[in-house]
Amino acid sequence: MDCKITLIPGDGIGPEIVREAVKVLDAVGKKYEHHFTYEKILMGGCSIDAYGVPLTDEAIAVAKASDAVLLGAVGGNVGNSKWYDVAPNLRPEAGLLKIRKELELFANIRPAYLYNELKDACPLKQEVIGDGFDMVIMRELTGGLYFGERHTEEVNGVITATDTLTYNEEEIRRIAIKGFEIAMKRRKKLTSVDKANVLDSSRLWRKVVKEVAKDYPEVEVSDMLVDNCAMQLVMNPGQFDVILTENMFGDILSDEASMITGSIGMLSSASLGKTKLGLYEPSHGSAPDIAGKDIANPIATILSAAMMLRYSLDLDKEADAIEAAVAQVLKEGYRTVDIMADGMQQCSTTKMGDLIAERV
Ligand SMILES: NC(=O)C1=CN([C@@H]2O[C@H](COP(=O)(O)OP(=O)(O)OC[C@H]3O[C@@H](n4cnc5c(N)ncnc54)[C@H](O)[C@@H]3O)[C@@H](O)[C@H]2O)C=CC1
Numbered sequence: 213m214d215c216k217i218t219l220i221p222g223d224g225i226g227p228e229i230v231r232e233a234v235k236v237l238d239a240v241g242k243k244y245e246h247h248f249t250y251e252k253i254l255m256g257g258c259s260i261d262a263y264g265v266p267l268t269d270e271a272i273a274v275a276k277a278s279d280a281v282l283l284g285a286v287g288g289n290v291g292n293s294k295w296y297d298v299a300p301n302l303r304p305e306a307g308l309l310k311i312r313k314e315l316e317l318f319a320n321i322r323p324a325y326l327y328n329e330l331k332d333a334c335p336l337k338q339e340v341i342g343d344g345f346d347m348v349i350m351r352e353l354t355g356g357l358y359f360g361e362r363h364t365e366e367v368n369g370v371i372t373a374t375d376t377l378t379y380n381e382e383e384i385r386r387i388a389i390k391g392f393e394i395a396m397k398r399r400k401k402l403t404s405v406d407k408a409n410v411l412d413s414s415r416l417w418r419k420v421v422k423e424v425a426k427d428y429p430e431v432e433v434s435d436m437l438v439d440n441c442a443m444q445l446v447m448n449p450g451q452f453d454v455i456l457t458e459n460m461f462g463d464i465l466s467d468e469a470s471m472i473t474g475s476i477g478m479l480s481s482a483s484l485g486k487t488k489l490g491l492y493e494p495s496h497g498s499a500p501d502i503a504g505k506d507i508a509n510p511i512a513t514i515l516s517a518a519m520m521l522r523y524s525l526d527l528d529k530e531a532d533a534i535e536a537a538v539a540q541v542l543k544e545g546y547r548t549v550d551i552m553a554d555g556m557q558q559c560s561t562t563k564m565g566d567l568i569a570e571r572v
């Protein structure tokens with residue numbers, strides 16, 4: 213099969229982790245006789261440096277013309293980088309928000325799974341983890357605070373900054389349907405997370421989720437307030453199967469859930485819309501603090517590439533091969549520094565990619 217993949221290495225550790233994912237994809241291509249062709253585009257700080265904007269129209273056109281998009285991460289040191297002293301739509305992350313919106317990728321699937329071999333890397337006690345941790349966060353991705361109107365103004369010497377959080381019922385309905393569909397393929401349990409004790413948008417969220425739930429009577433549904441959910445995730449993570457939530461809550465809760473899997477370097481993601489064209493990226497950012505050191509964990513990006521094979525390219529057994537290779541390498545005791553434990557063999561970003569590609 214011929215597949216056209218757009219690569220967005222981005223900033224910071226992005227180029228290092230995408231390079232390793234491509235290594236693994238090439239191993240899959242060789243084994244199963246697929247021809248993956250790659251076209252790189254710039255997005256984020258690197259695009260600002262080259263073109264003055266975080267994402268050009270030409271780059272979006274390349275992504276739209278491909279079968280799938282694989283992203284590393286964008287952004288720099290937010291407190292200390294020339295990229296941030298400009299209008300919001302010219303900052304690196306604006307490129308990411310723009311491509312999500314342009315491709316209408318409203319559903320962000322973030323599977324949080326603790327490998328048996330990584331129980332040592334999980335900061336929670338064994339009795340809290342119990343039989344393990346295996347859940348999915350279904351995060352709305354093109355609405356809410358990150359896409360609302362925003363401005364900063366100064367009146368009588370006082371600066372006021374405003375962000376707005378808006379959802380309409382159609383936006384909620386389509387992500388709720390995705391959440392229930394995925395719950396049906398799993399343990400049929402869905403927790404809808406909101407802040408309905410305060411926010412109007414959350415009250416609408418609850419109402420629409422209740423309506424959608426009627427079409428999925430087999431799914432056990434409950435509502436939970438987001439602050440409680442943040443606490444429940446570390447107190448009793450095993451209670452969750454699918455968390456369905458809005459954009460910012462999902463962003464924050466997924467970083468929290470990542471630590472239960474051992475490291476944010478383990479959490480993959482798929483961003484999907486109405487068509488097959490999806491965007492696949494690790495849940496973490498560009499990690500400027502470790503960029504260029506060859507120590508970043510590439511597994512989240514490699515597992516995102518597996519999701520790309522499964523969801524955009526319908527290559528299920530090839531995706532299984534990547535996931536099995538990751539499990540095998542962890543079983544053999546290889547670890548990047550973020551998941552390192554006593555008695556294990558520490559390896560670099562490059563070495564981890566080599567090992568996973570070899571096992572494929
Ligand atoms: N999807 C994207 O492109 C995202 C971009 N960002 C951007 O990334 C930049 C850095 O943001 P931070 O808040 O520092 O979040 P971050 O996720 O980049 O890093 C947080 C911490 O996790 C570590 N970390 C992240 N990925 C890792 C990996 N693969 N292996 C080992 N350790 C890893 C980092 O070293 C850091 O200590 C910012 O400019 C932010 O806006 C943040 C999140 C997502």
Ligand SMILES: CC(C)CC(=O)C(=O)O
Nearest residue numbers: 305308309358463495496
């Ligand atoms: C630009 C941000 C919303 C990126 C991020 O933190 C994420 O998608 O997880």
Ligand SMILES: [Mg+2]
Nearest residue numbers: 463464467495
């Ligand atoms: Mg995030």
